[in-house]
Amino acid sequence: MQGPTFMNALIELRDISKHFGEGETRVDALREVTLSVGAGEVVGLLGPSGSGKSTLLNVIGCIVEPNKGSMNLDGEVVYANQWLRRDLRRLRLEKIGFIFQFHNLLPFLDSTDNVALVLHLAGYPKADARRRAMDLIEYLQVGHRRHAMPAHLSGGEAQRVAIARALANRPRIILADEPTAALDSERAGIVMDLLRKLAAEQQAAIIAVTHDEKIIGRFDRIFRLRDGRLES
Amino acid sequence: MNLAFRDMRHKLGRFVVTWLGLSLLLGVVVTMAGIYRGMIADALALPVSIDADLWVVQGGTNGPFAEISRMPGATREMIARIHGIVMAGAVTFQPVQIDHAGRRLKLEVVGFEPGRPGGPVNLTAGRGITRSHYELIADRKTGFAVGDRLELGRDVYTVVGLTQGSVTASADPVVYMTLQDAQDLQFDLSPPEARRETARGAERADTDIVNAVVARISPNIPVEAVAADVRRWKHLSVLSEAEQEAILTSVVIEHARHQLGLFMGVLTVVSAVIIALIIYTLTMDKLREIATLKLIGASDRTIIGLIVQQALLMGVVGFAVGTALVWSAKDRFPRRVVLESTDLGILFGVVVVVCLLATALAVRVAVRVDPARALAG
Numbered sequence A: 001m002q003g004p005t006f007m008n009a010l011i012e013l014r015d016i017s018k019h020f021g022e023g024e025t026r027v028d029a030l031r032e033v034t035l036s037v038g039a040g041e042v043v044g045l046l047g048p049s050g051s052g053k054s055t056l057l058n059v060i061g062c063i064v065e066p067n068k069g070s071m072n073l074d075g076e077v078v079y080a081n082q083w084l085r086r087d088l089r090r091l092r093l094e095k096i097g098f099i100f101q102f103h104n105l106l107p108f109l110d111s112t113d114n115v116a117l118v119l120h121l122a123g124y125p126k127a128d129a130r131r132r133a134m135d136l137i138e139y140l141q142v143g144h145r146r147h148a149m150p151a152h153l154s155g156g157e158a159q160r161v162a163i164a165r166a167l168a169n170r171p172r173i174i175l176a177d178e179p180t181a182a183l184d185s186e187r188a189g190i191v192m193d194l195l196r197k198l199a200a201e202q203q204a205a206i207i208a209v210t211h212d213e214k215i216i217g218r219f220d221r222i223f224r225l226r227d228g229r230l231e232s
Numbered sequence B: 001m002n003l004a005f006r007d008m009r010h011k012l013g014r015f016v017v018t019w020l021g022l023s024l025l026l027g028v029v030v031t032m033a034g035i036y037r038g039m040i041a042d043a044l045a046l047p048v049s050i051d052a053d054l055w056v057v058q059g060g061t062n063g064p065f066a067e068i069s070r071m072p073g074a075t076r077e078m079i080a081r082i083h084g085i086v087m088a089g090a091v092t093f094q095p096v097q098i099d100h101a102g103r104r105l106k107l108e109v110v111g112f113e114p115g116r117p118g119g120p121v122n123l124t125a126g127r128g129i130t131r132s133h134y135e136l137i138a139d140r141k142t143g144f145a146v147g148d149r150l151e152l153g154r155d156v157y158t159v160v161g162l163t164q165g166s167v168t169a170s171a172d173p174v175v176y177m178t179l180q181d182a183q184d185l186q187f188d189l190s191p192p193e194a195r196r197e198t199a200r201g202a203e204r205a206d207t208d209i210v211n212a213v214v215a216r217i218s219p220n221i222p223v224e225a226v227a228a229d230v231r232r233w234k235h236l237s238v239l240s241e242a243e244q245e246a247i248l249t250s251v252v253i254e255h256a257r258h259q260l261g262l263f264m265g266v267l268t269v270v271s272a273v274i275i276a277l278i279i280y281t282l283t284m285d286k287l288r289e290i291a292t293l294k295l296i297g298a299s300d301r302t303i304i305g306l307i308v309q310q311a312l313l314m315g316v317v318g319f320a321v322g323t324a325l326v327w328s329a330k331d332r333f334p335r336r337v338v339l340e341s342t343d344l345g346i347l348f349g350v351v352v353v354v355c356l357l358a359t360a361l362a363v364r365v366a367v368r369v370d371p372a373r374a375l376a377g
């Protein structure tokens, strides 16, 4: 079990449980998970396949509703045995950035617009959204691909555009599910450096699921999941 | 940033093919409406070209366009003497079939008295009838030109003038000739009988039968007052211009509305089903993108907007292209196609409503998409 709660914790879970199905087919994906991640921290989430890593990330991302427990994001109790906020998408838009294993860029928008879309949804003026999107793409060293459609990007380029999108709205919580799985070790290193830099600069909390032994050394802390239970 | 538009641009080929099919389908619907209006226009063409204020017809009938109407030729003089009547002319109507230049032509022969109402008002070529015999004014649709000669009954006629748009309700072109010629023609077309009559030395006075008397009324006298005067003769009925048109329109509507209406209804339903199917498949292909949109925080409004806008764009462009196609090809149709802006407006409205309804299924699916789907491999 994790230690005392940080004063400046951005993510706080208490006794979060989640099971899928009932009776014979019941799977306990998370069992009374309690954890806390502070601002500026980059945390790795490890565990064998099926241990509940993705489910945990989805719960924190307010995509999957837990069955029990409570959850506090950026100082707001969002779950206490039930959702306390109705507009979870708004919450995601404002506070959470996702980086997926599969980049999930919208195929009909070019790199810049994929990033600008998030800002557009958040109500930024069009010109501001585009400018910030371009800056982010530049920052992630894919500026030369800013007008490329996702189908024409390499895996690494697409992943960096996707990271730019996750960062666009300056979320304080960034959730990444195997962000480096599709990258070689050099690029994986660059992405990790980038995440660390972000956490420091924006005082964000980052949780990244990984299988990747080569980047384990780059996390501030490691959470290990086994059968839905957190072991430290 | 318009997502609907961007997605369409991304899959342009697919949308173009859809638009093509849809525009042909909606073009057929527009054509149906145009043919319906064209039938009404055709039905009214003859009375409109005759341009009478009052139609005097056989008592108890709805006039020569609806049923048989016969009266003595002398009726014209009686009518002309009524106060308020400026001019009156006797007219006959008779369908004939002729073989001309290797084609079989159906014509409507209108007999009228030159200088009196009943003849064509506007000529597009040639001149009016000046001689009392063997001259014709033909509608352009007959294919005749000024100077052409054709055999009708026992006589050879010369085309001296042309009209445009003089057709019957069944779209047969009209030829005009003098009342005298028309009455002779009617008589001559039954030669054996006629010959027998002539052989017996019978008089031909009983051939002075006309189908209606048309009249123009002084602008200062109410039509209804004149009509009341005519009605004193029990063997005559009177139709105002408006009544005549109403009768003709109702005949067409009875004949055509059910068939064309049924066709249009079926085609509209087919279009609706096709739009619904296309929108549904487009949405099913986008489920992952929709999940991603939800994941990054897009509202249902954004997602429904994407679907609805694409559906509308599909319908509106299909309708516009279909209408443009019909517009450019309408003069090559065998029947008259009249596109009226009110009809197009109504059809446009129907297309919009159909598109909105067609999205219902897709919207239902899209709203239920789980954002977690975007994360799954």
Ligand SMILES: Nc1ncnc2c1ncn2[C@@H]1O[C@H](COP(=O)(O)OP(=O)(O)O)[C@@H](O)[C@H]1O
Pocket: A020, A021, A027, A028, A029, A047, A048, A049, A050, A051, A052, A053, A054, A055, A056
């Ligand atoms: N939507 C779901 N429905 C049913 N079972 C699920 C669902 N999502 C995950 N599970 C189950 O929950 C367990 C944990 O899954 P997951 O969180 O994806 O593990 P990991 O990401 O560590 O591989 C697995 O046994 C998986 O089969």
Ligand SMILES: [Mg+2]
Pocket: A053, A054
């Ligand atoms: Mg997983």
